[in-house]
Amino acid sequence: MDSESFKECGKTVIDYIANYMDNIRDRPVLSTVEPGYLYKLTPSEAPVKGEHWKTVLADVENVIMPGITHWNSPQFHAFFPTANSYPAIVGDMLCNGIGCIGFSWITSPACTELEVQVMNWFGKILDLPKEFLNESEGPGGGVLQGSASEATLVCLLAAKDRATKRMKTFNPSMEDGEIKAKLVAYTSDQSNSSVEKAGLLGSMPMRLLETDKDGRMTGPILAKAIAEDLAKGLIPCYVVATLGTTGTCAFDCLETLGPICNENNIWLHVDAAYAGAAFILPEYRHLMAGVQYADSFDVNLHKWLLVNFDCSAMWVKNATYLVDAFNVDRVYLKHSYQSQDPQIPDYRHWQIPLGRRFRSLKMWFVLRLYGVEGLQAHIRKQMNLAELFGKLVEQDPRFEIVMPVTMGLVCFRLKGNNILTKHLYERLMNSGQIYLVTANVRSQLVIRFVVCSRLTEEADVRFAWNEIQRQADAVSGTVAV
């Protein structure tokens, strides 16, 4: 493809994307294809001769779109939001166009320095303690990871290295392997699956602690687990506290967890993947009280903050723990501006891969084109729509709301036996008008309604509620409990 064809094709694709977004309401949110559908529509060998881009683009509609679940449809209410905005798409296009790999400062100074800058901007927007910022006196700083999952793993590995080195200072004769085999991590049984996975990948047992009646991990719960493990000769190393759990958006109690972690030299990582976005609103910042005790903090801009996947903002109070844990030097990676100054980091030491995308470009576009007020208005609007949905549920005596409506999430169910809610959910999935997922709250099956798309309006919320009521009518008529 030469540059003239690229311009023509690129403009056509931009039109296609804009039309897709403008008309996304008309597409069924859930795909109706059967497994294996795509293998039937595509050849089993790659083309020998190059094709025209128009042929490929036509296949996007014919082959790809039938198998798409439309995550940005206003009828998508499953999981959590996945961000999508034009400014982010434009930033990502530039990232791809420039195509640099900014693993060290010298490999693209703009890539590193823009990331430092936007992470400082965003840290201030969230009102994080200044120790987390690159511009603070200390060794703190922010970095963009691809996902909250990676952030949790990266911090686990850094915590492991820190704990091992620390134990060695007290017990120089102990082998690294001997120490590492005794390290233990803790999180709640409500934390995201990625936290448990980080334990598996990082070879550290991750204890899933039972939460209190509100789905929260608290200081006393953690203290009990630590005491049990210390009695067994184990070494508590890492705690992942969640602000906004995936199931019910519960907030672990940082104010009581934090001091315990700090006193026991346990790395405290805060996973605020979804709900952290709400801290751009001053009225929600009380929910991160105790963040000053944390060693690391992560929030996904690719969930609720309009930056397309992947963009996960992670801050650490002391980046030297990352650099010490992940520093592998080769002569070809050296450059004359290498330094310990967190303001010109070599970000390859802060992450798992060597290569890295210019992710901060899309974040920069979003922060500049929306402004803080634009992002705040977006979050407020989505929360208000969830409140509206909650009020509609409350007006129907067949239903109950199981946890307080919070952060754009409503957990509701049909009153009575779980089987009713199960049947309702099955009917909703079969009808495919809206997409929701379920969760378990204190052995009750609930359906989660989340306002996900930036395109969702009041009419879409009412549409979803009408569909739920319609299917509930059918459930009441057919299910005997």
Ligand code: PLP
């Ligand atoms: N943590 C929480 C609380 C989440 O809700 C999720 C995803 O929904 C994750 C982590 C995983 O995020 P990612 O896909 O960025 O790894």
